[in-house]
Structures are given as C-alpha cells and as structure tokens.
Amino acid sequence: MKRILVSIKRVVDYNVRIRVKPDGTGVITDGVKMSVNPFDEIALEEALRIKEKGLAEEIVAVSIGPADCQQQLRTALAMGADRAVHVQTDAAIEPGSAAKLMLKLIEREQPMLAILGKQAIDDDCNQTGQMLAALWGRPQATFASKVEISGDKAQVTREVDAGLEVLEVDLPAVITTDLRLNEPRYVKLPDIMKAKKKPLETVEPSALGVSPVERLKAVKFDPPSQRSKGVMVKDVGELFTALRGKGLV
Numbered sequence: 537m538k539r540i541l542v543s544i545k546r547v548v549d550y551n552v553r554i555r556v557k558p559d560g561t562g563v564i565t566d567g568v569k570m571s572v573n574p575f576d577e578i579a580l581e582e583a584l585r586i587k588e589k590g591l592a593e594e595i596v597a598v599s600i601g602p603a604d605c606q607q608q609l610r611t612a613l614a615m616g617a618d619r620a621v622h623v624q625t626d627a628a629i630e631p632g633s634a635a636k637l638m639l640k641l642i643e644r645e646q647p648m649l650a651i652l653g654k655q656a657i658d659d660d661c662n663q664t665g666q667m668l669a670a671l672w673g674r675p676q677a678t679f680a681s682k683v684e685i686s687g688d689k690a691q692v693t694r695e696v697d698a699g700l701e702v703l704e705v706d707l708p709a710v711i712t713t714d715l716r717l718n719e720p721r722y723v724k725l726p727d728i729m730k731a732k733k734k735p736l737e738t739v740e741p742s743a744l745g746v747s748p749v750e751r752l753k754a755v756k757f758d759p760p761s762q763r764s765k766g767v768m769v770k771d772v773g774e775l776f777t778a779l780r781g782k783g784l785v
C-alpha cells in the first residue's frame with residue numbers, strides 16, 4: 537500500500553506568550569495551550585493533498601511523547617489522517633531519539649514518504665528529518681515549498697538562502713516542510729466526531745527496541761531582554777537627526 541508517514545509534535549501553541557520558570561530550568565507549560573507544531577500541520581496537509589490526487593492510499597500520523605500527545609493525534613485524524621501511532625514516553629525526546637523511533641515505525645510501515653516539519657517551534661532544532669534520512673539511508677529534501685510526485689520520484693522545490701532550489705529524489709524519501717508549502721485546512725466539527733472512531737495505537741519505545749537517551753543538558757533558560765521603548769519622530773528630518781545623534785548614520 538502507498539503510505540505516507542507524517543510526524544505530529546505536541547508543542548506550546550504559537551500564539552502563547554512564553555514565560556520562563558522563575559528558577560530558569562525551562563518554560564512554563566502548566567495550563568498553557570498546546571497544539572500541533574505548525575510545520576507538522578503543513579506536513580499533514582501536503583500528505584492529504586497527495587492522497588487526494590490519488591498518489592497515496594493511507595496516511596499514518598505519528599507522535600512521540602507523553603499521554604497528552606493523543607490530543608494532537610486526534611486533531612491530525614480530524615484533519616484527515618487515516619490512523620495514528622503514539623509512541624508513549626515521559627522521557628525527554630531529542631531529535632536523535634525521535635529519528636530512531638520514527639525509523640522503527642518506517643521499517644514496520646514501509647511508507648513511500650515520511651513528511652516532517654522543518655523544525656519544531658519549541659526546540660527549533662531542525663535536525664530530526666535530516667537524522668531520519670541518514671539512519672534510513674534514503675534521500676532527503678528539506679525546507680520544501682512545493683512537492684510533485686510522479687511515479688517513484690518526487691520533485692521538491694526547496695527554500696534555500698540563495699532562492700529556490702529544485703531537487704528530484706527517489707522514493708522512498710524524507711521531506712521536511714517550509715512555511716510556504718501550503719495552508720493547512722481547518723478542522724470541521726463532524727470531522728472531530730469521526731476522528732474519535734479512527735484507530736490510534738499506542739506503543740512504548742521499548743517495544744520498538746529504542747531507549748531514548750538524553751545527550752543534551754539545558755543549563756539555563758532566560759527570557760529575551762526587554763525591548764527599549766521607541767521614540768516618535770515628526771518627519772524624516774527629525775528621524776535623521778535622531779539617528780545621527782545615536783551615531784547610526
């Protein structure tokens with residue numbers, strides 16, 4: 537079966553104003569709205585469009601993390617994923633562990649494509665897709681802003697510093713999504729009801745033969761320094777005088 541694996545990470549909603557814990561050991565997540573990582577919504581939207589074109593038959597959404605991740609997997613099912621796999625763990629999941637766990641699911645599911653977000657907005661690592669492609673030994677096309685599947689190849693337009701780069705990769709492959717790839721659909725109420733009946737499997741990392749390891753130690757979190765107040769100027773002349781006064785022109 538032509539299958540697409542899409543990863544869905546649970547992160548603090550992008551609208552939330554992040555607050556650092558008073559002791560600097562992390563950010564406050566208690567009582568904070570959590571959502572699907574925005575780049576992962578884009579990944580799922582792209583998988584749905586590929587399936588709607590008749591180029592894939594099944595979409596499997598995967599999330600790794602604590603029990604609450606099932607909320608985000610239900611959102612993915614409501615958006616249109618066919619089934620979900622939750623790798624349940626309370627351990628800290630770094631990109632290396634996420635990639636190893638995804639590889640195990642890939643070996644089981646044999647997808648034609650694994651679509652991930654280019655980065656998770658909580659850790660901003662931008663590593664998991666690249667690590668997964670290396671472990672899987674398959675091509676990667678990261679920061680995708682256009683994806684076209686034809687036969688056993690995908691043509692992917694990538695957003696790179698110099699502009700746009702077009703790559704052709706053999707399938708199966710890993711694709712990671714950039715912001716301009718698509719605009720994810722809204723979930724409708726009947727779809728939320730239908731999603732409750734879709735299959736959601738839970739597995740432990742040990743059942744996949746992986747024990748997540750923590751290789752990184754976060755030493756300290758600090759909130760960004762406060763921006764100083766702006767100054768209103770009447771016209772361009774006053775702007776130049778103010779900039780000159782600061783030695784900026």
Ligand code: AMP
Pocket residue numbers: 543544545546573575576598599600601629631634651652653654655656657659660661662663664665
């Ligand atoms: P990162 O390398 O941490 O910036 O994450 C890049 C992408 O990997 C994310 O957008 C997700 O698609 C995927 N990913 C990373 N960690 C997880 C996780 N714990 N559960 C599901 N997907 C993940």
